[in-house]
Amino acid sequence: MSSAAVDYTQEAPVVEGQPAASAIEAVIAAPLDEFPSRTWWIAFAVTSTMLGVGAFCILVTVGWGLGVWGINQPVAWGFDIVNFVFWVGIGHAGTLISAILFLLRQRWRTGIARFAEAMTIFAVMCAGLFPLLHTGRPWLPLYLTPYLSQHGIWVNFTSPLLWDVFAVSTYLTVSAVFWYLGLIPDLATLRDRTQSTTKKTVYSVLSLGWRHSNRHWQHFERAYLILAGFATPLVLSVHTIVSFDFAVSVIPGWHTTIFPPYFVAGAVFSGFAMVQNVLIFVRQAFKLKHIITLDHLEKMNKVMILTGSMVGYAYAMEFFIAWYSGNQFETFVFLNRALGPYAWAYWIMVTCNVIFPQLFWFRRVRRSIPLMFAIGVFVNVGMWFERFVIVVTSLHRDFLPSSWGYYVPSLYDVGILIGSFGLFFTLILVFVRVLPVVSISEVKAVLPGGQPSRH
Amino acid sequence: MKRQDTPYGITALFESPDQIIHAAEEVVRKGFTRFDVNTPYPVHGMDGAMKLKPSRVGFFALAFGLLGAISSVGFMTWVTLVDYPLVIGGKPCWSWPAFVPVAFEITVLLASVLSVLSMIVVYFKFPNVSHPLHDTDYMKRVSSDRFGICIQADDPHFDEAQVRQLLKGVGGEEIRPVFFEEEEPAGAPKLFDPRFLGVLLLTAVATAGITYFSFNVVLYWEPFSWMSEQARLNAQEPSSLFPNGVGMRPPVKGTVARGFVPYAFAGRPEDAGKYLRNPLLPTEDVVQRGRKRYLTFCSPCHGNFGQGNSRLQGQFPNPPTLHSDKVRDWPDGNVYHVITEGQNVMPGYGSQISREDRWAIIHYIRVLQRAHNAKESDLK
Numbered sequence: 001m002s003s004a005a006v007d008y009t010q011e012a013p014v015v016e017g018q019p020a021a022s023a024i025e026a027v028i029a030a031p032l033d034e035f036p037s038r039t040w041w042i043a044f045a046v047t048s049t050m051l052g053v054g055a056f057c058i059l060v061t062v063g064w065g066l067g068v069w070g071i072n073q074p075v076a077w078g079f080d081i082v083n084f085v086f087w088v089g090i091g092h093a094g095t096l097i098s099a100i101l102f103l104l105r106q107r108w109r110t111g112i113a114r115f116a117e118a119m120t121i122f123a124v125m126c127a128g129l130f131p132l133l134h135t136g137r138p139w140l141p142l143y144l145t146p147y148l149s150q151h152g153i154w155v156n157f158t159s160p161l162l163w164d165v166f167a168v169s170t171y172l173t174v175s176a177v178f179w180y181l182g183l184i185p186d187l188a189t190l191r192d193r194t195q196s197t198t199k200k201t202v203y204s205v206l207s208l209g210w211r212h213s214n215r216h217w218q219h220f221e222r223a224y225l226i227l228a229g230f231a232t233p234l235v236l237s238v239h240t241i242v243s244f245d246f247a248v249s250v251i252p253g254w255h256t257t258i259f260p261p262y263f264v265a266g267a268v269f270s271g272f273a274m275v276q277n278v279l280i281f282v283r284q285a286f287k288l289k290h291i292i293t294l295d296h297l298e299k300m301n302k303v304m305i306l307t308g309s310m311v312g313y314a315y316a317m318e319f320f321i322a323w324y325s326g327n328q329f330e331t332f333v334f335l336n337r338a339l340g341p342y343a344w345a346y347w348i349m350v351t352c353n354v355i356f357p358q359l360f361w362f363r364r365v366r367r368s369i370p371l372m373f374a375i376g377v378f379v380n381v382g383m384w385f386e387r388f389v390i391v392v393t394s395l396h397r398d399f400l401p402s403s404w405g406y407y408v409p410s411l412y413d414v415g416i417l418i419g420s421f422g423l424f425f426t427l428i429l430v431f432v433r434v435l436p437v438v439s440i441s442e443v444k445a446v447l448p449g450g451q452p453s454r455h
Numbered sequence: 456m457k458r459q460d461t462p463y464g465i466t467a468l469f470e471s472p473d474q475i476i477h478a479a480e481e482v483v484r485k486g487f488t489r490f491d492v493n494t495p496y497p498v499h500g501m502d503g504a505m506k507l508k509p510s511r512v513g514f515f516a517l518a519f520g521l522l523g524a525i526s527s528v529g530f531m532t533w534v535t536l537v538d539y540p541l542v543i544g545g546k547p548c549w550s551w552p553a554f555v556p557v558a559f560e561i562t563v564l565l566a567s568v569l570s571v572l573s574m575i576v577v578y579f580k581f582p583n584v585s586h587p588l589h590d591t592d593y594m595k596r597v598s599s600d601r602f603g604i605c606i607q608a609d610d611p612h613f614d615e616a617q618v619r620q621l622l623k624g625v626g627g628e629e630i631r632p633v634f635f636e637e638e639e640p641a642g643a644p645k646l647f648d649p650r651f652l653g654v655l656l657l658t659a660v661a662t663a664g665i666t667y668f669s670f671n672v673v674l675y676w677e678p679f680s681w682m683s684e685q686a687r688l689n690a691q692e693p694s695s696l697f698p699n700g701v702g703m704r705p706p707v708k709g710t711v712a713r714g715f716v717p718y719a720f721a722g723r724p725e726d727a728g729k730y731l732r733n734p735l736l737p738t739e740d741v742v743q744r745g746r747k748r749y750l751t752f753c754s755p756c757h758g759n760f761g762q763g764n765s766r767l768q769g770q771f772p773n774p775p776t777l778h779s780d781k782v783r784d785w786p787d788g789n790v791y792h793v794i795t796e797g798q799n800v801m802p803g804y805g806s807q808i809s810r811e812d813r814w815a816i817i818h819y820i821r822v823l824q825r826a827h828n829a830k831e832s833d834l835k
Contacts, residue, residue: 021495021600062678139679146534154534158543158553166560174567181571189495192598204589208581211588212597214505217497219578222510223571230516230567233559241556444600445496452472452500 006363012295014107014446019290021444025189028436028443031286032190036433039285047425054419057412058133066136068412075395075407080134081245082387083417086270087127087424088168088242089263089383092235093271094120095175098182099231102224108299110442111292115282116275117179118435122427123271124172126420131164133416160244167241174234178227181220184210185441239267246390253333253394256321262314269307269353270383273376276300278428280373282437291438294367301366304379308357311386315350333394341406342393345385352382463587463635464490464607465618467627468596472498475602478625479504482604485621489610493588493597512578515570523565527558587635596629605633718805724792731788735811737818745819748812752804761823771800777820778827790817 006012015024036044061068071078094116101109132138144165146155155162188210191203210216243263246254276297283292322334337346356378359365366372397404431437444450469475472494479492483506492498492505502509528551535541535548542548575581588594588605597603604627606618615632622630645651673679688694694702711717720727735741750759758765761777768774775782782790794813797803808816825833 025599137682146530153539153541156541156543157531157535157557158546158550160556163556163560166557170560170564173564177568177571185496189598192595204584205582208575208579209583209586209589210579210581211491211586211594212493212495214492214494214497214501215507216579217494218502218507219510219512219574221497222512223574226513226516226570227567230563234563237556237559237563244556441496450472450496452476452498 006367012108012293013448014110014293015443015448016290016293018448021447021450024291024443024447025193025440027287028291028438028440029190029193031432032434032436033194037285040429040433044426044429047422047429050418050422051426052419052422053415054417054422057415057419058129061133061412061416062138066134068410070407070409070413072405072407074398074403074405075392077391077395078407079409079413079417080130082384082391083420084127084130084134085242085263085387085391086384087123087130087420088171089239089267089270089387090274090380090424091120091123091127091171091175091271092239092264092267093275094118094123095171095178095231095235096268096271097275098178099228099235102228103232107446108296110446111288111296111438112275112279112300113442114179114182114439115279115437116271117175117182118431118437119271119275119278119428120175121172121179122424122431123274124168124175125427126424128168128172129420129423130416160241160248163241164245167238171234171238174227174231178231181224181227182439182442183435184208185212185220186436186439188212189440190436236264239263246394251394251398252327252329253337253390256318258314258317258321262311265307265310265314266353266383266386269304269311269357270380272300272303272307273379273383276304277373277376277380280369282432286432286437288438291443294369297369297372298366301360301372301375304357304376305360308353308379312350312354315354329399333397336397337389337393340393340397342389342396345389346393349382349385349389352378353386356382461635462608462615462632464605464613465615465622465630465632466588466591466593466603466605467622467630468593468601468603469627470601472602474626475604476500476504478604478622478627481621481625482606486612487606487610489607489613491605491607493594493603493605495598495600495602498602510578512570512574515573515577516566519569519573520562520566523562524558527561528554531557585636587633591633593629593631593633712806715806716810718795720788720792721796724789724796727792728786728789731786731791733787733791733814733817735814735818737821741815742818742822744812745815745817745822748808749816749819752808753816756801760827761820762827774801778824782820783824783828787814787817787821790820 019027069078069080071080097109097116098113098120102113132141135141135144144155144162146157184207187203187207191200191207194200194203240260240263243259247256247259249255279292279297283289319334319338322330337343356375359371359375364371365375392407396407467478469478475492475494475498479501482490483504492501494501501507531554532549535550540548543550546553593603593605604622606613606622608615619630688702690703692702693700696702697704720731753761754765756765756767756771756774757763757777758774763774763776765774791813793801794808794816795803795805804813
């Protein structure tokens with residue numbers, strides 16, 4: 001499709017061409033019945049090697065202690081917290097697509113919602129790894145919960161770190177329930193089309209006995225709407241609470257009220273970049289170009305201009321407030337960000353997050369697969385550096401010049417970051433082989449002629 | 456599996472969503488109530504065509520959401536106000552704005568997870584993988600790209616010939632009966648089935664075993680034991696580092712512990728009685744404090760009420776009563792001297808009871824003495 005031919009006054013069809021309902025499920029279910037291709041095995045080998053590197057670094061960290069990491073005073077929060085915030089943010093796009101776009105009746109979400117939700121779950125799993133390791137004793141997470149004990153003491157309900165535990169675990173649980181609820185009808189369809197007895201047993205158990213009954217669809221749709229209604233404030237609350245980890249403290253550079261909206265916008269920004277990047281491969285590899293269309297990718301790029309501009313506005317506003325507040329510590333922190341020892345990180349962040357996404361104002365860029373892929377990668381690099389800038393530059397020069405320092409991550413820090421990417425992509429590779437990557441029932445419902453003509 | 460003779464119902468397949476809506480409307484018009492429409496995705500307008508009542512799942516969500524909100528706020532209130540009040544950052548114990556995030560998360564968690572669960576259990580009656588429609592050609596088609604209606608045989612208007620004619624009239628194809636499968640010989644599951652009890656027992660034993668193993672064995676393995684086994688000396692441990700081989704470092708000779716000022720009248724009880732005055736006023740707080748200390752340190756020998764009748768009677772020279780004329784007439788200073796330095800078999804408590812507490816105990820002893828010899832006027 002040439003870019004000049006796009007007519008924005010007409011709503012683009014959600015599914016291109018006129019595929020029959022049975023063709024939809026055939027193409028979506030095809031990867032589940034085929035032996036993985038050579039490309040898949042190569043990709044799997046790469047990601048599981050990355051996972052192995054991460055596992056080794058985690059073993060060393062647990063065996064030796066946090067001393068193998070680069071963190072020390074004054075920068076006691078390093079890669080671990082940077083990666084945690086980064087991964088939680090990646091997850092937010094999934095919930096945004098599945099819940100907020102659902103409430104806004106954006107029908108184009110049907111092709112990408114399932115995949116984005118799966119990414120949410122995997123990203124939150126990667127995120128959870130880091131605070132757990134940062135505790136130094138990852139086998140004692142029980143202490144994070146209000147549990148009954150002889151000590152008689154409870155957790156501190158007024159601490160943002162505790163709110164984080166509740167927010168992230170609720171987010172993971174609700175996302176998983178949302179995802180599974182949407183999967184039930186598809187699992188039933190798979191159950192009815194598979195030829196293998198083993199698969200049939202597994203799908204029967206997982207689909208709980210779904211019969212596509214309209215007496216059930218009625219409740220199902222209502223429950224889906226309610227879950228979307230809950231997931232929407234939930235996703236906003238999760239990154240708000242993550243930002244409270246910083247904003248509730250009194251460190252200059254962290255103690256700002258702009259953090260919650262700024263973090264949420266940044267999370268959606270990086271999440272969309274990641275979804276877009278991965279979907280480009282998925283639609284290519286599984287011949288889903290008519291279901292995950294170029295129009296969908298373009299709409300995601302538009303969301304990225306919006307959120308990228310919000311993030312850019314927040315960067316500017318932080319500087320403005322640092323000057324306008326007249327607080328010299330605040331002013332120093334921000335000048336130090338832009339001109340100090342970590343200026344390189346700051347300018348990587350600004351270039352990747354503020355400048356590159358603005359190229360999406362051009363239709364040609366928005367609809368070019370290689371360009372949008374490159375910009376998506378830049379956005380994720382930039383958003384990772386944003387968290388690095390926030391965490392590290394605010395800490396490395398605090399009130400006392402005698403305790404200033406410079407944080408350098410160790411190889412183990414880098415190894416665990418690589419490992420988290422390995423975990424994420426390995427889970428995705430397994431997911432695309434065992435479950436339908438696109439919601440079969442939702443796509444059938446938006447096919448041309450899929451609904452009664454009177455309605 | 457053998458099938459039963461009675462059909463579960465009659466099914467028909469349709470090509471398009473328009474047809475299925477029309478068919479559902481016709482079936483309802485004929486007065487059928489026990490029928491179902493199976494479609495691969497929710498068809499708009501089907502609720503109206505089937506005359507279904509609006510879904511009540513929202514009420515579950517409301518109820519569970521309220522439960523989450525009330526229980527989480529209630530729990531945090533109980534923890535911070537009743538069970539373990541703890542001042543954090545100089546703020547009030549019940550800092551409600553700080554409870555908002557946790558209360559919100561628990562509300563969302565319970566409302567979404569439990570309402571989905573109750574929908575699955577209450578409305579869908581799932582899990583149920585042995586419905587008559589399962590594994591039929593009909594199910595395979597409606598799972599994919601056809602729209603189907605199933606009119607059940609237990610409907611009061613059910614008559615096989617008429618139903619077939621009706622479905623054919625509205626454009627149905629492949630009109631077929633669906634049969635129940637013959638019930639399995641085992642029948643309904645029984646609560647006291649020995650196999651079931653056996654599984655329960657095995658589960659209990661396995662859970663108990665794993666729990667015991669994890670908490671009493673695994674937690675003492677490395678690295679889980681590192682928190683308790685550290686490179687440091689515990690109290691009473693020997694050490695080759697110090698010449699006397701003792702790990703503990705006693706304080707330098709003459710060290711004065713906090714709050715323990717050396718006693719000025721050592722060995723001079725008369726002077727103590729003459730010059731020492733009780734610095735505390737016998738307020739209720741002081742007396743209560745004295746009572747607590749008395750019950751801790753004095754009552755084991757002198758008895759809970761100072762009558763010298765504790766359970767140690769007969770094992771030592773009997774501890775004297777505190778209600779003798781001698782003790783009652785003693786000035787506070789003499790009592791203080793005895794508590795501090797001891798007397799006869801009684802050891803000194805100067806190193807165990809702080810000065811203020813000793814004076815508080817004396818006030819309490821005076822209260823006991825007065826209660827034991829109450830005057831007429833005290834009783835009024």
